[in-house]
Amino acid sequence: MAKMTMVQALNMALAQEMEKDDRVVVLGEDVGVDGGVFRVTDGLIDRFGGERVMDTPLAESGIAGFSIGLALYGLRPVCEMQFSGFSYYAMHQMEAHAARLRWRSQGRFHVPMVLRCPYGGGVRALEHHSESREAYWAHTPGLKMVIPSGPRNARALLVSAIRDPDPVVFYEPKAVYRAFREEVPEEEEVFPIGRSQLVRGGKDVTLISYGATLRPTLEAAQTLHDRYGIEAEVIDLLTISPLDDELFSGSVRKTGRAVVVHEAPRSFGPGAEVVSRLVEKAFLYLEAPVKRVTGFDIVIPLYQREQEYLPHADRIMKAVRETLDF
Amino acid sequence: MKVPAEKKMEMLRSMLLTRAFEDALQVLCQIQGKIPGMMILCTGQEAVASGVCAALQNEDFIISNHRSHGHLLAKGADPKALMAEIYGKRTGCNKGKSGTLHLAVPEVNAPCTTTVVGGGLPISVGVAFAQKYRKESAVTVCLFGDGAADEGSFHESLNLASLWQLPVLFVCENNLYAGAQRFEEHTRVKSIADRAAGYPMPGVVVDGNDAPAVYTATLRARETAANGGGPTLLECRTYRCRGHGEADPQHYQPKEEIALWKQRCPILKLEKEMLQKGILSAEELEKLREDSRKAVQEAVRFAEESPWPDVAEAFQDVYVSDL
Numbered sequence: 001m002a003k004m005t006m007v008q009a010l011n012m013a014l015a016q017e018m019e020k021d022d023r024v025v026v027l028g029e030d031v032g033v034d035g036g037v038f039r040v041t042d043g044l045i046d047r048f049g050g051e052r053v054m055d056t057p058l059a060e061s062g063i064a065g066f067s068i069g070l071a072l073y074g075l076r077p078v079c080e081m082q083f084s085g086f087s088y089y090a091m092h093q094m095e096a097h098a099a100r101l102r103w104r105s106q107g108r109f110h111v112p113m114v115l116r117c118p119y120g121g122g123v124r125a126l127e128h129h130s131e132s133r134e135a136y137w138a139h140t141p142g143l144k145m146v147i148p149s150g151p152r153n154a155r156a157l158l159v160s161a162i163r164d165p166d167p168v169v170f171y172e173p174k175a176v177y178r179a180f181r182e183e184v185p186e187e188e189e190v191f192p193i194g195r196s197q198l199v200r201g202g203k204d205v206t207l208i209s210y211g212a213t214l215r216p217t218l219e220a221a222q223t224l225h226d227r228y229g230i231e232a233e234v235i236d237l238l239t240i241s242p243l244d245d246e247l248f249s250g251s252v253r254k255t256g257r258a259v260v261v262h263e264a265p266r267s268f269g270p271g272a273e274v275v276s277r278l279v280e281k282a283f284l285y286l287e288a289p290v291k292r293v294t295g296f297d298i299v300i301p302l303y304q305r306e307q308e309y310l311p312h313a314d315r316i317m318k319a320v321r322e323t324l325d326f
Numbered sequence: 327m328k329v330p331a332e333k334k335m336e337m338l339r340s341m342l343l344t345r346a347f348e349d350a351l352q353v354l355c356q357i358q359g360k361i362p363g364m365m366i367l368c369t370g371q372e373a374v375a376s377g378v379c380a381a382l383q384n385e386d387f388i389i390s391n392h393r394s395h396g397h398l399l400a401k402g403a404d405p406k407a408l409m410a411e412i413y414g415k416r417t418g419c420n421k422g423k424s425g426t427l428h429l430a431v432p433e434v435n436a437p438c439t440t441t442v443v444g445g446g447l448p449i450s451v452g453v454a455f456a457q458k459y460r461k462e463s464a465v466t467v468c469l470f471g472d473g474a475a476d477e478g479s480f481h482e483s484l485n486l487a488s489l490w491q492l493p494v495l496f497v498c499e500n501n502l503y504a505g506a507q508r509f510e511e512h513t514r515v516k517s518i519a520d521r522a523a524g525y526p527m528p529g530v531v532v533d534g535n536d537a538p539a540v541y542t543a544t545l546r547a548r549e550t551a552a553n554g555g556g557p558t559l560l561e562c563r564t565y566r567c568r569g570h571g572e573a574d575p576q577h578y579q580p581k582e583e584i585a586l587w588k589q590r591c592p593i594l595k596l597e598k599e600m601l602q603k604g605i606l607s608a609e610e611l612e613k614l615r616e617d618s619r620k621a622v623q624e625a626v627r628f629a630e631e632s633p634w635p636d637v638a639e640a641f642q643d644v645y646v647s648d649l
Contacts, residue, residue, distance in 0.1 A: 025459070051459065057489065062448045062482030069452020069466075072437045073387075075459065077452075096442045097449060105430040106421040107643040109437045141644050165646040242645070 001183040006176050009151035009184045010040045013158040014078065016188070018048050021076065024162060027054040028063060028080030028116075037082045038118055038177055064090035064115060068097050071113040076162055084117035084171060085128025091136065098167040099142030114161045115169045119147075120212045120263060121295075121310050122175030124303035131300050132211075132264040137169040138241035138273075144193055145240040147171045149214035151182040153238060156191035164193055173212035196244040198251070202231035205320055206251040208274055209261035210237035213311050217261045220316035232320060240270050248274065249281035256287035257323045263310050266294040288326035291319040327545075329538040331605040334596065337380050337537040338606070341372040341593045342618040344396040347405055350622045351395075351412065351426075356572050360630075361413060365426060368396040370535075370567030373592030374499045375400040377540025377562075378467060381548055385464040387435045387453050389446040392427055393499075394439040397469055401434040409625035415632035422635040444470065444477030447496070451487045454494035454557075465493040465551045467544075473504025475518045484559065488525040491556035495547045498559065499534065501566035506578045519561040527557050534562030535592040538599075565590070 004012070018024045026041055026048075032055035035042030045053040056063050060081060067077040081087040098111045121130040138145045144166055148154035154172065161168040191197075199214070200221055209217040214236050224230040233255060235248045252258045258278060260271035271292040278290055293311045301309050348367045355365040368375065375396035379388070382401070390397040398408060403419065411418025412426045419431050427441045437453075440446045450468035457464045474480060475498055487494050498518045502509045515521060522529025528550070532543040540562055547558035565587035569576045576584070600606035 057482070057485055059448075059482035059486065061479055062451070062486055065445070065448025065479065065483070066452035066455065066486060069389075069449040069454070070456045071452075072449070073453045073456030073460075075456050092442065093445065093448065096445055097438060097440065100428075101430065101438060102646070103643045104420055104424045104428050105432065105437070105643075106423055107646075108420075108432045109430055110646065144645070 001185050003181040004151050004184045005178045005181055006148070006151045006154045006172065007038060007040055007178060009155035010158055010172065011042060012184065013155045014041065014044060015047065017159060017162045018044065018052060023074060023076045024078065025052045025054065025070065025075055026078050026080070027056050027067065029056060029058055029082055031055060031080050036080060038174060040172070041080065060086055060089035061093055064093035065097070067113045067115070068093060068111055071111040072101070072109055076112055078114040078116060078162060081115065081117040083129045084119035084133065085131050087115070087117050090115065094137070094143060094167065094169070095140045099140050102166065103142060110165050111167045112165045113167050115167070117169070117171055118174040118177070119171040120173045120175055121300055121306050122212060124306065126302065127299060130306070132262070132295065134171055134240050134264055135269050138270060142167070144168045144242065145171070146193055146238065147173065147211040147240060148238060149173065149211055149236050150176065152184050153191055153197070155184050156189045157193065157238060159188070160190045160193050168193065171211065175212045176215070191238065194239050194242050194244055196235055196237045196239070196247045198233070198247060199236050200232065200234035202233035202255070204231045204255060205233070205257040205259065205323055206248060206255045207232050207234045207259050207261060207316070207320070208237065208248050209234070210240065211262070213261045213263050216311055216313045217316055220313040220320065223313060224317055224320060230320065230324065243273060243277065245277040245281060249278060252278055252282040253285040256285050259291045259293060259316065259319045259323055261293045261311050261316055263295045265297045266292060267297050269294055288323045291323050293319045327542050329541060333380055333541060334538060334600055334605065337376040337541065338593070338596050338600065339614060339618070340376045340379070340400040341537065341596070342614055343405065343621060344372045344375065344399050345369065345593060346618040346622045347399060347409070347625070348395055350626055352572065354626070363425065365572040366392050366570070367568050367572065368393045370587060370591060371499060371501055371564045372396050373537035373540055373596070374497070374534045374562045374564055377537040378469070378497055378544045380541045381544035382467065383464065385435065385462070387437070387464065387466040389450040389453065389466065389468045390436060390439040391443070391446060391470050391474065392439070392441040393471070394429055398429060398431055398434065398436055398439070401436055403431045403434050403436070405621055405625040406628040410629040410632050413629040413632070414634070415629055416635040417628070417632040421639065444474040444479040446470065447474070447479045447483035448486070450494055451483045451492060454487065454492040455490065458493055463552050465495060465548055467495045467497055469497045469499060471504060472498060472500040472502070472509055472518055473512065475521065476504070476512055484525045484527065484557070487557040488527045491554065493551040494557045495544065495551060496557060496559045497544070498561045499564060500561050501564050503566045503570070503579065505570050517561055519559055522559040527559055529559045529561070531561045531563060534564030535590050535595060537592055537596050
C-alpha cells in the first residue's frame with residue numbers, strides 16, 4: 001500500500017478505471033495537457049491520449065450537455081468543473097436532462113456520468129472558489145451527490161461513481177486535497193454510493209458530518225474524550241443524496257444526542273435534512289434538541305475571516321457541551 | 327441532384343401522417359378537451375422533419391425540441407405508442423411519463439426531445455463524439471428553432487463540434503417566430519446560417535417548405551459529416567402556421583402572413599409536383615390520405631382504450647434500482 005494524498009488517490013481511480021474500460025473518458029477545462037487546476041488528471045493524457053482525455057473549451061454548460069450525449073451513447077464520461085462555483089452553468093443540463101432521462105424514458109435511457117467539482121473553503125480563495133453548495137444538487141431527484149472525506153474513501157467512491165449507471169455529482173474537498181496522506185491499496189476497492197460510515201464509536205453523543213468538516217469533527221471528538229471523558233460517535237455521510245439515514249438514526253437511538261456539522265450555509269442545508277430524518281426516526285429517543293454547526297447564511301467571507309465561517313473543533317465542542325448540558 | 331420518386335413518396339407519406347396526427351391532436355386537445363395541458367404543433371413545417379429524416383440512416387440519432395411530433399414520426403416512430411404517450415397512457419412510448427413535450431423513442435434512436443430551448447444542442451455534440459469514438463458511420467442531427475440560436479448553448483455546441491470536427495448536423499427550423507417575437511425582433515442577422523462563418527463550418531439556407539430540397543441538403547451534410555468533414559449548420563426557412571402552443575391566440579402574427587404561408591403548404595407543394603411529373607396519380611394520393619387518416623384513427627382508439635399508469639410507477643426509474 002502506498003501513502004497518498006487525495007489528489008493522487010483520485011488520479012489513481014481515474015487511471016485504473018480508464019485502463020479497465022475504454023468507455024471511460026475524461027473531459028474538462030485544462031484536464032489534459034495541464035493535468036487539471038488541482039492536478040487530479042495529471043499524466044492521464046500521456047497514458048490514454050487526447051481522444052480519451054479531452055481539453056474542452058471554456059463552456060461548462062456545453063461540457064455537461066456533451067457528457068450527457070456521451071453517456072446516452074454508452075460511454076462513461078467523467079467531466080471536471082474547475083471549481084464548484086463555476087458549475088451552475090452546467091446545472092441546467094444536469095437537472096433538466098441528466099437527472100430526468102431515466103425517469104422520462106421509463107428506464108430505457110440512462111445517463112451514467114460523473115460531474116467532478118472541487119468544493120469548499122479553507123484554501124484562502126474567493127467566493128466561487130470556496131463555497132459549499134451541495135444542497136443544490138442533493139435537492140434534485142435523479143442525481144446522486146457524493147462527497148468523500150479522505151484519500152482512501154475518495155478513491156473507492158470515485159470508482160463506484162464511474163461504474164454507477166446514474167449521474168453522480170462528485171464534490172472533492174479541496175482543503176483535503178493535499179492536507180494529509182493515507183494508505184490506499186493498489187488493488188481494486190469500491191465503497192457503495194448511498195452508504196454512510198461509522199468512523200469512531202461512542203455512547204454519549206452522535207456527530208454527523210462529511211467532506212472537509214469530518215476532520216475538525218474527529219478532532220473535536222478526540223479532545224472531548226481527552227479533556228472531559230465524553231465519548232462521541234462520529235458518522236461520515238459520504239453520500240449526501242440518496243441519504244443513508246439508517247446508520248445515524250440507529251446511533252442516535254443509542255446516544256440520544258446529535259450534532260450535525262457542515263460548512264454549507266445553515267438554512268436548507270444537508271443538516272436540515274439530517275435533523276428531519278432524526279425527528280422521523282429517533283424522536284422518542286432524543287434527550288436534547290439536535291444542534292447544527294454549519295457555515296452561515298452569507299457569501300463565504302474573504303480569507304482573513306474564513307476560519308470563523310468554517311466549523312472548527314472549538315465550535316463543535318461547544319455545541320456538544322450544550323447538547324449534553326441540556 | 328435528382329431526388330428518387332420513392333424518396334418523394336416516403337416524404338409525402340410521413341408529411342401526411344404528421345398532418346393527420348396533429349389535426350387530430352388539435353381537436354382532441356382544444357375542442358374535445360381530452361388531452362389537458364400544452365399542445366405544440368408543427369403544422370406547415372412538416373417538410374423539415376420529413377426531408378431531414380428521409381436523408382438519414384436508421385442508426386443515426388436525432389435530438390429534438392418541444393415541436394417534436396413531426397421529427398419522431400418522420401424518423402419512424404409508431405403513431406400508436408406516440409399517441410398513447412401524449413394521452414399519458416401506460417402503453418405510451420414512455421409509459422405515460424413524458425407526455426407531448428418530453429418524448430423519447432429508443433426504437434428510432436431519439437433519446438431526448440427537450441423543451442428547454444437550446445438544451446439539446448450540447449447533448450447532440452456528445453452523441454456525435456461517441457459515434458466517432460466508436461468508429462461508427464452514424465451521425466447525429468439536432469433539430470432546433472430560430473429562438474434556440476440565441477441561446478448560449480448554441481455557441482458552445484457549434485464551437486465544440488467544429489473544433490473536433492464531429493459528425494453532427496445542426497438543423498435550424500427557422501419558422502420566423504420565437505414565442506411571440508418575429509425573427510427580426512430577436513436577432514440582427516439576416517439568416518441563422520450566417521453564424522456558421524464564426525465557427526467555422528458550412529452554413530446552408532434551404533426552403534424549409536420544399537421537402538426534396540431539405541432532403542438533398544441534408545443528404546449532402548450527412549455525407550460530409552459521416553466522412554469526417556465535420557458539422558454543417560442547415561437553416562430551413564419555414565413558417566409557424568399555428569401559435570407557439572395551441573393556447574396562443576397568434577394576435578401578433580398578421581392574418582395575411584398566415585394566409586400566404588398556408589398557400590405555401592409543403593404537402594400541397596409536393597403533391598402538386600408529384601402529380602405533374604406523373605409519379606403519383608390522383609387515386610394514389612387519395613389512398614395515401616386515407617391511409618394516414620386511418621393510422622391516426624387507430625392510434626387514437628388505441629390510446630383511448632389503453633390503461634392509465636399506476637400511481638406507484640411515478641416512483642420507478644428515478645434511479646437505476648428504486649430506492
